[in-house]
Amino acid sequence: MIVRFIDWLKQWPRTVRVLSLVAAAAIVIWSLAAVDTHHAHTWVEQHIPGFWAIFGFLAASVLIFIAGWLGKCGIQTREDYYDR
Amino acid sequence: MTGSFIHPALIMIAGALLLPFIRGPFRKPYLCLVPILAFCDVLYLNQFPGTYGVITFMDRWTLVFGRIDNLSTIFAFIMALMAIIGTIYGLHVEDEWQHIAAWFYVAGSLGVIYSGDYLVLFLFWEMMAFASTFLIWFNTDKDALAAGYRYLLVHTFGGVMLLFGFVLRYQATGDLSFSLLDEHNTQLYTWLIMIGLMLNAAVPPLHSWLPDAYSKASITGAVFMCAFTTKTAIYTLARAFAGFDILIVLGVVMAIYGIIYAILENDIRRLLGWEIVSQVGYMVAGVGIGTALAINGTCAHAFAHILYKGLLFMGAGAIIHCTGQSKLTELGGLYRKMPLTLLFMVVGGISVSAFPFFSGFVSKSMIITASFESHLYWAAFLLTAVSAGTFLVAGLRLPYLIFFGASRCTPATWEKAADPVWNMRLAMWIAAFFCLLIGSYLPFLYSMLPHADVAFHPYTIPHMAETLQILAFTALAFYFLKGRLAARAAISLDLDWFYRMAGRGFLWLAEKPLQWLDTAWGAAYRVVGLVSLMTIARFSAWFDWNGIDGVVDGTARFVQGLGGRISVLLQKGQIQMTLYYAITFVALFLAAYVWL
Numbered sequence: 155m156i157v158r159f160i161d162w163l164k165q166w167p168r169t170v171r172v173l174s175l176v177a178a179a180a181i182v183i184w185s186l187a188a189v190d191t192h193h194a195h196t197w198v199e200q201h202i203p204g205f206w207a208i209f210g211f212l213a214a215s216v217l218i219f220i221a222g223w224l225g226k227c228g229i230q231t232r233e234d235y236y237d238r
Numbered sequence: 239m240t241g242s243f244i245h246p247a248l249i250m251i252a253g254a255l256l257l258p259f260i261r262g263p264f265r266k267p268y269l270c271l272v273p274i275l276a277f278c279d280v281l282y283l284n285q286f287p288g289t290y291g292v293i294t295f296m297d298r299w300t301l302v303f304g305r306i307d308n309l310s311t312i313f314a315f316i317m318a319l320m321a322i323i324g325t326i327y328g329l330h331v332e333d334e335w336q337h338i339a340a341w342f343y344v345a346g347s348l349g350v351i352y353s354g355d356y357l358v359l360f361l362f363w364e365m366m367a368f369a370s371t372f373l374i375w376f377n378t379d380k381d382a383l384a385a386g387y388r389y390l391l392v393h394t395f396g397g398v399m400l401l402f403g404f405v406l407r408y409q410a411t412g413d414l415s416f417s418l419l420d421e422h423n424t425q426l427y428t429w430l431i432m433i434g435l436m437l438n439a440a441v442p443p444l445h446s447w448l449p450d451a452y453s454k455a456s457i458t459g460a461v462f463m464c465a466f467t468t469k470t471a472i473y474t475l476a477r478a479f480a481g482f483d484i485l486i487v488l489g490v491v492m493a494i495y496g497i498i499y500a501i502l503e504n505d506i507r508r509l510l511g512w513e514i515v516s517q518v519g520y521m522v523a524g525v526g527i528g529t530a531l532a533i534n535g536t537c538a539h540a541f542a543h544i545l546y547k548g549l550l551f552m553g554a555g556a557i558i559h560c561t562g563q564s565k566l567t568e569l570g571g572l573y574r575k576m577p578l579t580l581l582f583m584v585v586g587g588i589s590v591s592a593f594p595f596f597s598g599f600v601s602k603s604m605i606i607t608a609s610f611e612s613h614l615y616w617a618a619f620l621l622t623a624v625s626a627g628t629f630l631v632a633g634l635r636l637p638y639l640i641f642f643g644a645s646r647c648t649p650a651t652w653e654k655a656a657d658p659v660w661n662m663r664l665a666m667w668i669a670a671f672f673c674l675l676i677g678s679y680l681p682f683l684y685s686m687l688p689h690a691d692v693a694f695h696p697y698t699i700p701h702m703a704e705t706l707q708i709l710a711f712t713a714l715a716f717y718f719l720k721g722r723l724a725a726r727a728a729i730s731l732d733l734d735w736f737y738r739m740a741g742r743g744f745l746w747l748a749e750k751p752l753q754w755l756d757t758a759w760g761a762a763y764r765v766v767g768l769v770s771l772m773t774i775a776r777f778s779a780w781f782d783w784n785g786i787d788g789v790v791d792g793t794a795r796f797v798q799g800l801g802g803r804i805s806v807l808l809q810k811g812q813i814q815m816t817l818y819y820a821i822t823f824v825a826l827f828l829a830a831y832v833w834l
Contacts, residue, residue, distance in 0.1 A: 222722050
């Protein structure tokens with residue numbers, strides 16, 4: 155059942171992509187229109203529309219770039235490093 | 239109920255000792271029965287808070303084996319529950335020694351949680367360390383032996399720090415009770431105890447043992463290990479160091495550090511190990527914040543974490559068990575072959591990522607809210623950023639690289655891949671059920687939290703909006719940047735580099751200069767010492783031959799025969815087996831001494 159469902163989704167890659175984007179947009183629109191942020195903890199949450207969407211996107215990207223940068227700085231090395 | 243206090247650790251130990259005698263068709267029911275009994279015992283004990291099992295030791299020290307209060311009950315509950323799940327997961331394992339080691343390990347954890355003083359704590363603490371070492375050694379992987387030694391050495395170091403700490407404290411205050419330490423009057427012993435406990439919680443810079451060991455342990459061993467060591471340490475930190483500000487900083491550093499290494503990692507269990515470091519960072523930070531809500535959050539997150547991380551490790555174990563591969567570069571596209579495992583990994587992944595209606599959502603947010611309420615905005619924002627990273631790694635990168643995308647499997651791996659045997663599936667069903675239950679039915683977890691008077695409502699509209707925004711846009715970032723998250727055949731250097739290289743340096747020292755000295759000394763000895771020694775020896779041999787032998791011979795032959803047989807049994811030339819027997823005897827002796 156799970157396999158059939160995934161295979162079915164894979165037949166419509168474009169539709170899945172568009173629907174996912176629509177869902178993300180819907181979440182933001184709902185948050186802007188219907189969620190009361192006056193009692194949020196911080197100024198940024200209260201005054202920047204869709205703050206957590208921006209925050210999530212930036213946080214994930216920054217983490218990916220920091221990890222990639224550290225990896226290139228020499229943290230990542232060949233697999234048999236300790237075996238030589 | 240003073241008279242009827244039976245320590246659940248005792249049930250696990252007795253069960254482990256009897257296990258080799260239970261064979262054939264009785265083995266599997268027995269394997270299920272013992273942890274269930276221990277769990278029932280914990281349920282029973284948790285209804286009667288108080289202090290039990292108080293024993294005067296050597297007329298000087300009071301040992302407390304059973305401190306049952308609002309903090310120990312929740313941890314004992316989840317540990318006993320995880321023991322059932324872990325044992326079911328390992329039902330197919332024929333080797334009884336693996337079960338015995340796992341049960342001793344669980345017993346150690348339960349013993350620590352119910353202990354009321356440092357001596358009992360230390361006894362069970364070391365039991366955990368030694369028993370879990372064998373869970374690594376039971377793996378047949380070629381690196382497991384070395385990893386086990388590294389693990390044992392690191393934990394011995396931590397144990398010694400803890401020992402120094404509480405002995406110094408005893409000398410200074412005459413007090414052995416395991417209770418909250420004073421933040422405003424810190425002494426050397428405070429820090430030593432903290433180092434000892436923090437090492438088990440894998441707080442940087444004392445964390446490298448965790449991904450190293452958990453990726454090398456046996457498949458069922460790793461499922462046990464991912465639950466017990468770090469979360470027992472979190473319990474002890476919450477008991478002794480609640481409100482220590484330094485833990486907030488360390489916890490946040492830990493959360494970030496772990497997630498960055500997880501992003502780089504190629505080995506699936508190592509990746510999950512790094513993510514434990516990251517998630518335990520939330521708990522350490524929660525302990526550091528120390529308010530009622532933060533401690534509740536720490537306990538809730540430890541509870542939820544044991545179940546979803548157990549589920550993820552079970553899923554990873556199933557993949558290794560069924561494909562023989564543990565690296566993302568050797569996997570991929572497996573959803574066709576292992577659909578159920580995919581389902582469980584996704585449930586675990588979205589639980590850790592704090593999806594609404596799954597366990598992480600109702601536990602992690604408690605710690606983040608506590609840091610907002612304590613005006614620790616930097617900690618709150620960084621922890622939230624890490625939760626985006628968590629979704630990136632466990633909810634997106636891991637399932638994507640194992641189950642979707644291009645298959646990097648060899649034909650042999652692809653052929654072998656299939657969903658695991660029934661008992662592994664059952665254990666994963668149970669863990670997945672609890673992940674959903676915790677997130678969807680709040681009273682189940684919240685009624686067990688230590689500060690019952692603090693209310694927390696995760697299902698508010700702003701919180702839902704916040705979480706959904708973060709999750710959706712993290713997924714978007716993943717979609718754009720997934721090329722940077724691809725599997726690479728590489729390892730990441732970490733702080734274990736220092737002790738690995740130090741070990742190598744020591745080996746060089748032993749091989750080169752010390753060996754030379756030994757050879758030179760041997761030569762000198764042969765020239766000077768041997769001649770005189772031979773003369774004495776010749777005389778004593780004459781005396782021995784003519785005088786003593788007649789009497790002794792009979793006895794000697796008997797002892798030799800017996801000794802030979804025991805040696806064959808106990809000394810198989812593998813030092814870890816010899817250690818195992820030695821430690822088992824010491825543990826038995828100690829247990830007998832304390833309980834009888």
